Amino acid sequence: MGLGACSTQGPFEEKDRGPDRPVDTSHVPDAVPRHEVRTAAGNKNPYTVLGQTYHLMDDETGYREQGIASWYGKKFHGRRTSNGEVYDMYAMTAAHKTLPIPSYVRVTNLDNRRQVVVRVNDRGPFHGGRIIDLSYAAAQRLGFANHGTARVEVEIIVPGDQPPAPLRAEEASDAVAIPSGEQTYLQVGAFSTLGAAEQQRERVSGMVGYPVVIHSPEELPELHRVRIGPLTNTTEVAEVREQLRRNAIEQTHIVKE
Structure with a gap:
């Protein structure tokens, strides 16, 4: 959305919309919290929009709030967010005031109790009564992309405070061969x-010693998926994941075809 793209109405009321054809974003992984340097870009404090002045939180560590969420999609897709990044409606991001x-x-x-983890990289929503604007992908994951708004709870995640993720089954055991005829890949991103x-x-x-390919199926031309493989056994899967973790890439998931 960005400060330059704000309006008095939420994205949905501005006739914003999702992709031209249905896109399944259920495979898009949550954002992975990590320590990042906060720059001046996007963090002007205070700032004024539509005659109202907003002050950034002095301490966000205990933030938890319930209210209405909306989403923004194609209308803002490709525009700059408040910190200068390019808004991607297929990424797990959000705007917060x-x-x-x-x-x-x-x-x-x-x-419906569905949950997602998103990275806040934009400002908004500047529409009364709304506490967060989510990307199209996040809204679809939460089950309200067809409705425009939903009742949500928003809770801060401080990087480093979360317990480490448990080992996946294929990482916790000896090498197990992947069945013949089945192609297994590690997906490391989906891009518009x-x-x-x-x-x-x-x-x-x-970073890795395996082929890295781009998968762009004809039925979903809006998404270009970056995958590693094919991989032949669970040891290779664990090895590649460890190589990626050492390079700060945590958002991976297995794809079988």
């Missing part, structure tokens, strides 16, 4: 532009 940028929050849909996918492929190629 007073949290520092970047921040990480867990958002729970209070009607081929250029962004190419950059990720080149970056990851220097």
